[in-house]
Amino acid sequence: MRTRSKGRSCAGKRRYEGEPSADKAIRELVAAKRVTPGSMHSYQCRFCDGWHIGHTRHGGRRPQ
Numbered sequence: 001m002r003t004r005s006k007g008r009s010c011a012g013k014r015r016y017e018g019e020p021s022a023d024k025a026i027r028e029l030v031a032a033k034r035v036t037p038g039s040m041h042s043y044q045c046r047f048c049d050g051w052h053i054g055h056t057r058h059g060g061r062r063p064q
């Protein structure tokens with residue numbers, strides 16, 4: 001079976017075991033100043049059932 005990316009899969013993305021792992025990865029990125037706080041979020045993947053991190057949509061902070 002080929003693993004060619006068709007754009008809608010998560011191929012090539014880093015996968016995390018669960019939400020805590022993904023959130024921890026985000027915190028590390030923030031701590032390393034790779035991303036700004038609030039600009040990334042974790043989400044469960046519908047393709048691989050793992051967790052990924054991605055950029056939040058509305059360009060920055062959300063009230064919480």
Ligand SMILES: [Zn+2]
Binds near residue numbers: 045047049051
């Ligand atoms: Zn995935």
